[in-house]
Amino acid sequence: MKASLHGEVLVTVCLLHVPPQMSLCNEPMRELSNPGASGSIFYLTSDDEFILKTVMHKEAEFLQKLLPGYYMNLNQNPHTLLPKFFGMYCYQCNQKNIRLTVMNNLLPSNVKMHLKFDLKGSTYKRKVSMRCPV
Numbered sequence: 134m135k136a137s138l139h140g141e142v143l144v145t146v147c148l149l150h151v152p153p154q155m156s157l158c159n160e161p162m163r164e165l166s167n168p169g170a171s172g173s174i175f176y177l178t179s180d181d182e183f184i185l186k187t188v189m190h191k192e193a194e195f196l197q198k199l200l201p202g203y204y205m206n207l208n209q210n211p212h213t214l215l216p217k218f219f220g221m222y223c224y225q226c227n228q229k230n231i232r233l234t235v236m237n238n239l240l241p242s243n244v245k246m247h248l249k250f251d252l253k254g255s256t257y258k259r260k261v262s263m264r265c266p267v
Contacts, residue, residue, distance in 0.1 A: 157178055160178075160180075161179065162178055163176065163177045164176055171192070172189075174187045175187075181238055181243070182237065183235055183236065183237060184235075185234065185235055186236070187231060188233070190230070193223070193232045203215075214239060216236040216239055218234055
């Protein structure tokens with residue numbers, strides 16, 4: 134199965150579940166604007182079910198170490214709102230490795246958000262404005 138990301142760049146995605154394959158492969162994905170501070174690019178499947186995120190080499194290594202315990206936590210807490218990772222993939226484009234994670238979309242487009250918080254696990258190099266939003 135293949136999913137188009139940028140014009141001629143194609144990613145081969147082989148997942149165990151049929152619904153993710155259908156979501157990833159039936160129609161083009163949408164690139165989400167405003168990437169995070171990490172420079173990651175996010176893609177959303179056309180059915181709004183899954184998010185693909187590009188990850189740097191160090192983040193991929195960290196996730197590989199983290200995922201066995203993360204998986205155990207998800208199994209012990211089936212109603213968690215933590216994202217579920219369906220896979221991590223690496224492909225080469227112009228002799229450069231591109232790493233992608235596939236996860237469920239926790240914030241569907243049809244849900245109207247009244248407030249939005251960007252929660253981080255660290256205060257390192259982070260500042261907060263004391264100004265209250267209007």
